[in-house]
Amino acid sequence: MLSSAGCSTRRSRLWKALPEPCDALILADPQHLIYFANYVQSPFVFRSADAGALLVLEPEKSTLVTDSMVQPFSERATVDEVVAPVWYNGKTSAPHRQGIRVGAAIDVLSRVPGTRIGIEPTSVPVAVVEALRAARPNLTLIDLDPIIRPLKRAKDPDEVALIKRSIQAGEAAQAAALAGVEPGMTELDVFLLVQNAAMKCLDEQVIVYGDFATGPRCATEKGGPPISRTIERGDLCLLDFSVVVHGYRGDFTNSFVVGAEPTARQREMFEACLSAIEAGEGQLRAGTPARAVDAAVRGRLASRGLAESFTSHSGHGLGLGHPEPPYFVPESTDTLVVGDVVALEPGLYIEGVGGMRFERNYLITAEGFETLSVHDLTITQPRR
Numbered sequence: 001m002l003s004s005a006g007c008s009t010r011r012s013r014l015w016k017a018l019p020e021p022c023d024a025l026i027l028a029d030p031q032h033l034i035y036f037a038n039y040v041q042s043p044f045v046f047r048s049a050d051a052g053a054l055l056v057l058e059p060e061k062s063t064l065v066t067d068s069m070v071q072p073f074s075e076r077a078t079v080d081e082v083v084a085p086v087w088y089n090g091k092t093s094a095p096h097r098q099g100i101r102v103g104a105a106i107d108v109l110s111r112v113p114g115t116r117i118g119i120e121p122t123s124v125p126v127a128v129v130e131a132l133r134a135a136r137p138n139l140t141l142i143d144l145d146p147i148i149r150p151l152k153r154a155k156d157p158d159e160v161a162l163i164k165r166s167i168q169a170g171e172a173a174q175a176a177a178l179a180g181v182e183p184g185m186t187e188l189d190v191f192l193l194v195q196n197a198a199m200k201c202l203d204e205q206v207i208v209y210g211d212f213a214t215g216p217r218c219a220t221e222k223g224g225p226p227i228s229r230t231i232e233r234g235d236l237c238l239l240d241f242s243v244v245v246h247g248y249r250g251d252f253t254n255s256f257v258v259g260a261e262p263t264a265r266q267r268e269m270f271e272a273c274l275s276a277i278e279a280g281e282g283q284l285r286a287g288t289p290a291r292a293v294d295a296a297v298r299g300r301l302a303s304r305g306l307a308e309s310f311t312s313h314s315g316h317g318l319g320l321g322h323p324e325p326p327y328f329v330p331e332s333t334d335t336l337v338v339g340d341v342v343a344l345e346p347g348l349y350i351e352g353v354g355g356m357r358f359e360r361n362y363l364i365t366a367e368g369f370e371t372l373s374v375h376d377l378t379i380t381q382p383r384r
Contacts, residue, residue: 023114154339210241218355253359
C-alpha cells in the first residue's frame with residue numbers, strides 16, 4: 001500500500017501547484033483516489049461493483065466520501081475522515097448507489113466555505129457540480145486535470161516500492177513461462193501459468209493483463225490477449241504483460257521460440273532488439289527529450305536495415321497508468337525527469353519470419369537510471 005506520509009506529501013504538492021488559491025478540491029478519478037489517499041478497491045469482490053468515491057480536500061483536512069459496503073477498503077485510506085452512509089443493509093431494497101454517494105458529498109461540501117473550488121471535470125459527477133453552482137452564485141471552478149497530470153510523473157518512494165513488487169512478480173512469471181511453455185499448450189494455458197506464478201510470488205490475488213500471442217499472431221497482430229490456439233514446436237511466443245499491485249504496475253516483455261532453436265533470421269532480429277535497448281539506455285537521463293530516446297532506438301534498428309519492421313513506439317512511462325508520460329515516440333513533447341519510471345520495448349515484426357518484442361523498466365535518477373526489471377531477455381528456452 002501507499003504510505004500515509006507519501007499521500008500527505010502528494011496532497012501538499014497539489015496545493016502548492018495550484019496557480020491560484022482554492023478553498024477546496026474535489027477528486028473522483030480512481031487513480032487519484034489511490035495517489036492522494038491510498039483508496040484502492042479490490043476488483044475481485046461484489047461490493048466494489050459500481051462503487052466509486054470522492055475525495056474532498058480542504059487546506060487542513062481530507063475527507064473520503066463513499067458508502068458502507070466498501071468499508072474494508074475505505075478504512076485503509078489515509079485520510080482524516082471517512083463519510084460512508086449505508087447503501088444496502090441486506091434487509092431492504094437498496095436505492096441508487098451513486099445517488100447515495102453524491103448526496104453524501106453534497107452534504108459534506110455544504111459545510112465547506114468558499115467560492116473557489118478545484119474539481120476534476122472529467123470524473124466529478126455533474127450533480128455535485130450543479131449543487132455547488134446552486135449554493136454558491138459566485139462559484140469559480142478550477143480544472144485540476146492539467147495540474148495533477150504532471151505531478152504524477154516523478155514517483156515517490158512508496159510508489160516505486162509498489163512498482164518493484166509488481167516487477168518482482170512479473171519476473172517470476174516470465175521465468176515460469178520460459179521454463180514451462182511447451183508445444184501442445186494453448187495460449188490460455190500460458191496465461192494461467194503466468195498468472196499463477198505472479199500470484200504465488202505476491203501471495204495475493206492480482207490482475208494480470210497483456211499480450212499472450214504465439215505463432216503467426218506474433219507478426220500479424222503483434223500480440224493480443226490469449227486465445228485457444230494450440231502452440232506448435234518452433235512457434236514464437238510473445239509475452240508482454242503487467243501485474244497490477246495496488247493500482248501500480250511494471251511492464252515485462254520477452255519473446256522466445258517454443259521447443260526448438262530460433263532460425264538464423266530470428267536470432268538476428270533478437271540481437272537487433274537488444275542492441276536497440278542498449279541504444280535507448282544511452283539516452284536515459286533527466287533532461288533528455290523523450291523523442292531523443294525514441295530516435296536512438298529507431299536509429300539502431302535502421303542501421304541494421306530494419307526500420308520498416310519496427311512499427312510501434314520505443315517505450316513509455318509507467319505507474320498508475322499504462323502507458324503514461326513520457327512517451328518515446330518521434331513527435332513526443334515530453335522530457336525525462338528524475339523519478340520517471342519508464343519502459344523501453346523495441347519490437348520487430350516480419351510475416352513469414354516472426355514477431356518479437358523485448359522490454360526493460362527503469363527508474364530515472366539524478367545520476368542516470370536504475371534498471372528495475374532483470375528478467376531474462378532471451379529467444380531460446382533452457383534445455384530440458
